[in-house]
Amino acid sequence: MVRYRVRGGNALRGTAFIQGAKNAVLPMIGAALLAPKGRTVLRNVPIIEDVRRAVELAEAIGAYVELHESERTLVIDASKVNSPILPAEIARRFRGSVLFTPALLHRLGEAIVEGVGGCNLGSRNLDFHYLGYKRLGAIVDEGETVIHVKASGLTGATLYLDTPSHTGTENLIMAAALAKGTTVIENAALEPEVLDVIDMLTKMGARISGGGTGFITVEGVEELHAVEHTVMPDRLDAGVFAMAAAITGGEVSLVGTGLDLGVVRYKLEQMGVEFHRQGAVLHVGCEGPLRPINIITDTYPGFATDLQSPMMTVAALADGTSYIHERIFDGRFALAGELNKMGANVEVEGSRAVVRGRTPLTGTQVTAHDLRSGIALVLAGLAAEGETQIDSGYLIDRGHAHLAARMRALGADITREISER
Numbered sequence: 001m002v003r004y005r006v007r008g009g010n011a012l013r014g015t016a017f018i019q020g021a022k023n024a025v026l027p028m029i030g031a032a033l034l035a036p037k038g039r040t041v042l043r044n045v046p047i048i049e050d051v052r053r054a055v056e057l058a059e060a061i062g063a064y065v066e067l068h069e070s071e072r073t074l075v076i077d078a079s080k081v082n083s084p085i086l087p088a089e090i091a092r093r094f095r096g097s098v099l100f101t102p103a104l105l106h107r108l109g110e111a112i113v114e115g116v117g118g119c120n121l122g123s124r125n126l127d128f129h130y131l132g133y134k135r136l137g138a139i140v141d142e143g144e145t146v147i148h149v150k151a152s153g154l155t156g157a158t159l160y161l162d163t164p165s166h167t168g169t170e171n172l173i174m175a176a177a178l179a180k181g182t183t184v185i186e187n188a189a190l191e192p193e194v195l196d197v198i199d200m201l202t203k204m205g206a207r208i209s210g211g212g213t214g215f216i217t218v219e220g221v222e223e224l225h226a227v228e229h230t231v232m233p234d235r236l237d238a239g240v241f242a243m244a245a246a247i248t249g250g251e252v253s254l255v256g257t258g259l260d261l262g263v264v265r266y267k268l269e270q271m272g273v274e275f276h277r278q279g280a281v282l283h284v285g286c287e288g289p290l291r292p293i294n295i296i297t298d299t300y301p302g303f304a305t306d307l308q309s310p311m312m313t314v315a316a317l318a319d320g321t322s323y324i325h326e327r328i329f330d331g332r333f334a335l336a337g338e339l340n341k342m343g344a345n346v347e348v349e350g351s352r353a354v355v356r357g358r359t360p361l362t363g364t365q366v367t368a369h370d371l372r373s374g375i376a377l378v379l380a381g382l383a384a385e386g387e388t389q390i391d392s393g394y395l396i397d398r399g400h401a402h403l404a405a406r407m408r409a410l411g412a413d414i415t416r417e418i419s420e421r
């Protein structure tokens with residue numbers, strides 16, 4: 001069991017190196033498997049547990065993979081992919097396993113999905129994925145635990161997503177990229193990570209237009225080839241380090257953000273956090289007390305649901321009452337109970353939470369229920385008095401690379417331990 005221990009009270013100062021994006025690298029590994037020959041090279045790969053699981057899963061279906069950790073580089077040769085089975089013991093440990101289906105369909109004519117994991121956030125349906133495959137000509141047999149998708153060649157069609165699903169959009173683009181004819185995906189996701197995946201697929205030879213508009217057109221091609229691609233920076237990792245600077249009254253320079261933090265920056269600015277860009281470096285600091293905030297999560301360019309939990313911690317440390325409305329997932333408030341154990345005052349009703357700050361936080365034993373509640377508890381620990389012990393730290397490691405080392409470099413008192421229980 002992985003456990004983080006955080007002793008609060010230190011202001012974070014220095015330079016934080018932002019990792020490559022988890023939600024871009026996972027579909028890119030799925031995309032690399034579409035190339036029947038050659039070696040794909042992915043750079044700026046975050047060394048996170050989800051990437052390790054993706055490597056294991058790619059190997060389980062016959063791909064040759066090298067993960068060069070210190071170079072943050074993945075080399076993938078998918079020429080020998082030979083098994084359609086995504087085995088439960090790996091596939092159930094992360095969400096990205098769902099992104100292997102298009103490659104298996106194109107390469108082997110079938111995919112046997114023994115399970116899909118990911119954060120436990122309430123309902124996480126996959127109907128848009130499977131309905132989309134069916135409209136492209138696949139046969140989908142949804143058993144209780146195993147899903148079998150078969151296709152002897154896909155044909156382009158018009159697809160509509162009821163809501164702009166992130167992985168749903170990526171999967172349907174990958175399925176359409178090698179289908180016969182034209183596919184139109186209406187109400188497609190707009191997230192920057194989706195656009196980065198489109199960039200990589202385009203380099204591979206795919207013909208995709210309309211990325212970022214909500215209406216994506218894919219002209220099927222005969223074959224895709226292996227390429228080199230650099231994964232975009234992780235805006236969620238960047239957001240967390242910005243919040244860590246803000247709640248500890250420190251000042252951190254973010255290197256590798258490469259993109260604007262968008263609405264997260266504006267919300268933190270409303271709370272009193274100061275941002276200042278100097279060329280490629282984004283400086284974040286906060287001197288005065290934090291002001292309360294209202295947040296409504298939404299698909300891009302709205303406030304990212306993945307930063308809702310970290311922001312709940314920041315709200316607990318603000319002077320006044322903040323309001324949070326979670327609109328993407330129906331079970332994403334598991335953090336509230338844990339934060340309250342530390343002295344916060346968070347009340348949840350349905351999809352809304354009221355955070356009454358500022359209450360002093362005190363370190364205690366708490367549990368990560370998912371990746372983002374885990375990192376939100378690390379933030380709480382940085383601002384709490386005494387020691388906070390965060391159990392189920394594997395969930396944090398799913399999405400943040402070398403977290404303890406990167407935070408220690410900024411002056412945080414944080415350790416990561418592995419124990420029997």
Ligand SMILES: CC(=O)N[C@H]1[C@@H](OP(=O)(O)OP(=O)(O)OC[C@H]2O[C@@H](n3ccc(=O)[nH]c3=O)[C@H](O)[C@@H]2O)O[C@H](CO)[C@@H](O)[C@@H]1O
Nearest residue numbers: 023095123124125126127128129165166167168306328329
């Ligand atoms: C690996 C990855 O990229 N994970 C991200 C991705 O997850 P993921 O792609 O799973 O999230 P989706 O965008 O698909 O899901 C958003 C909402 O749509 C619903 N839905 C989705 C698909 C479907 O077929 N039917 C359906 O009803 C889900 O139940 C959920 O309520 O986007 C989420 C929302 O930004 C992020 O929190 C995750 O970090």
Ligand SMILES: C=C(OP(=O)(O)O)C(=O)O
Nearest residue numbers: 095096118119306371372
């Ligand atoms: C929900 C998340 O991830 P996943 O979809 O991989 O479970 C997340 O990153 O917060």
